[in-house]
Amino acid sequence: MTRRIIIDTDPGQDDAIAILLALASPDEIDVLGITAVAGNVPLELTAKNARIICELAGRDDIKVYAGCDKPLGRALVTAEHVHGQTGLNGPRLPDPKMPLQDQHGVDYIIDTLRDAEPGTITLCPLGPLTNIAAAFTRAPDIVEKVREIVLMGGAYFEVGNITPTAEFNIYVDPQAADIVFRAGAPIVVMPLDVTHKALVTPERNAAFRSLGTKVGTAVANMTDFFERFDKEKYGSEGAPLHDPCVTAYLIRPELFSGRHINVEIETTSELTMGMTVADWWGVTDRPRNAMFMGRIDAQGYFDLLTERLARL
Ligand SMILES: [Ca+2]
Numbered sequence: 001m002t003r004r005i006i007i008d009t010d011p012g013q014d015d016a017i018a019i020l021l022a023l024a025s026p027d028e029i030d031v032l033g034i035t036a037v038a039g040n041v042p043l044e045l046t047a048k049n050a051r052i053i054c055e056l057a058g059r060d061d062i063k064v065y066a067g068c069d070k071p072l073g074r075a076l077v078t079a080e081h082v083h084g085q086t087g088l089n090g091p092r093l094p095d096p097k098m099p100l101q102d103q104h105g106v107d108y109i110i111d112t113l114r115d116a117e118p119g120t121i122t123l124c125p126l127g128p129l130t131n132i133a134a135a136f137t138r139a140p141d142i143v144e145k146v147r148e149i150v151l152m153g154g155a156y157f158e159v160g161n162i163t164p165t166a167e168f169n170i171y172v173d174p175q176a177a178d179i180v181f182r183a184g185a186p187i188v189v190m191p192l193d194v195t196h197k198a199l200v201t202p203e204r205n206a207a208f209r210s211l212g213t214k215v216g217t218a219v220a221n222m223t224d225f226f227e228r229f230d231k232e233k234y235g236s237e238g239a240p241l242h243d244p245c246v247t248a249y250l251i252r253p254e255l256f257s258g259r260h261i262n263v264e265i266e267t268t269s270e271l272t273m274g275m276t277v278a279d280w281w282g283v284t285d286r287p288r289n290a291m292f293m294g295r296i297d298a299q300g301y302f303d304l305l306t307e308r309l310a311r312l
Contacts, residue, residue, distance in 0.1 A: 003122050003147070003250050004030045006109060008067070009243075010039025010127030011049035012087055013222035017305070018126055018152075018243035019050070020215060021251075023057040024308040028251045032112060032121070033063045035105035039127035039172055040079045041087035043069040046127070049088045051096035056218055057312050060098040067105025067131035071173035079168060082229050090225030091218040109135040113142035122250065125151040125180075126243040128169050133176035136183050146185040150250065152243045153177065154263065154276030155192035156292070163273070167192050170265060171274030178265040187290040188249060189263065191276065194256065194293045195242040200227060202238070204302045208309065215312040241305075245293075248301055251308075255300050258293035262286035 007022060009015045022029045034054070036047035047066040054062045070076045083089065101108070109131060113121055123146060125132055136143055153169035154177075155161070162168040170177045181187065200223045209220035227239035249256055259280060266275040278292050 002028060002030045004032055004120060005122045005124050005250065006033055006035060006112060007031060008035045008037060008123065008125040008127065008131050009050060010037050010041070010046045011053060012040040012083055012127070012243065013090060013226050014241055014243040015126045016049065016053045016088060016222060017219055017241065018247045019053045020057055020219065020312060021244050021305060021308055022247040023054070023059050024311045025251050029247065031062060033065060033108055035065045035067045035108060035131050037067045037105070037127045037131045038069050038076050039169065040083045042076065042078065043067070045087050047100055048096060049086070051098050051100065052088065052093050055096050055098060056093060056215060063101050064098070065101045065103055065105035065108045068134055071128060071130055072133060072175045074173065074175070077162070077172050082226055084225060088222070091221035093218060105131050106134045106138070110139045110142055113145040114139070116145045118144045119147045121145055122147045123149045124246050125149065125153070126246060128172040129153070129176040129180045130173045133173070133179035136179055143183050143185050148186045148188060149180065150188040150246050152190045152195065152246050154189055154278070156276060156278040156280055158192035158196050160275070161192060165272040166274035167276065170276055174265050174267045174274040177274070178267050181263055181265055181289055189290050189292045190242070190245040190249065191292060194296045195240045195245055197296050198241045198245060198298050198301055199236055200238040200241050204238070207302070207306045211306070211310050213310070213312065215309050219309060244305060245296065245301070248304055252300070252304055255297045255304070256293045257295045258291055260288050260291050262288055263290040263292055
């Protein structure tokens with residue numbers, strides 16, 4: 001059955017590839033709309049980049065909304081050091097011609113869920129959870145409309161990438177993450193524990209480039225750009241391709257495995273702010289609120305990406 005989804009995103013090269021994968025997979029995924037949030041770069045750029053990607057996919061009919069321009073209770077932290085000044089450094093892509101919708105992204109999320117049957121809409125957050133938390137706070141009645149929240153964020157065994165203990169998306173808005181993880185909707189988490197196993201090796205990037213299409217070339221140029229940062233930082237054979245794990249899960253969930261556990265968010269300690277405290281070993285009685293993934297069939301994941309991106 002086709003999943004009806006809202007992608008909430010801060011593009012970001014890896015967000016871009018996650019969106020392309022969704023748009024290339026209409027049998028499994030119906031993208032109702034895309035909401036932009038401040039994260040990797042400020043909101044003005046993420047709202048623009050989301051439209052650049054829709055146009056790259058030939059889908060200027062997709063509705064893109066701008067959401068929150070800063071976290072609920074903290075100053076915005078961005079990641080130009082990873083993604084470049086535009087957030088989409090790497091490929092040369094034209095400015096978008098398609099319009100940004102007038103409605104605020106949070107209002108769009110609320111209205112769309114209110115119009116839906118219970119348990120039917122999947123939310124796919126690829127950035128800080130500000131928009132989702134704002135919607136849940138303002139309209140708690142929409143939580144029951146959610147089928148699943150499949151998000152990229154957090155880490156347990158891999159600990160942190162923006163501080164020693166926190167992953168970027170959760171760190172930017174820990175208060176929002178706390179609201180979402182306590183909301184009661186089913187959650188699937190793609191933490192660094194998974195995404196750091198999804199490395200773009202030279203062979204995998206060559207597979208994107210050899211598609212010989214506009215999309216294949218753009219994707220190869222995106223991963224070329226951000227892998228410079230990760231290779232230096234981690235000394236790994238390539239960059240982790242984080243966000244497409246979310247949309248890949250909607251198509252082939254069997255690529256991933258993990259544990260259904262309690263996950264809580266650190267919101268008070270400055271030292272460990274934004275840490276996803278995951279009870280992987282079941283040492284507490286806290287209620288299980290999230291499917292926390294730990295393993296990925298990485299080659300299956302890249303084969304899926306290459307196969308689907310070839311369709312665009
Ligand atoms: Ca992202």
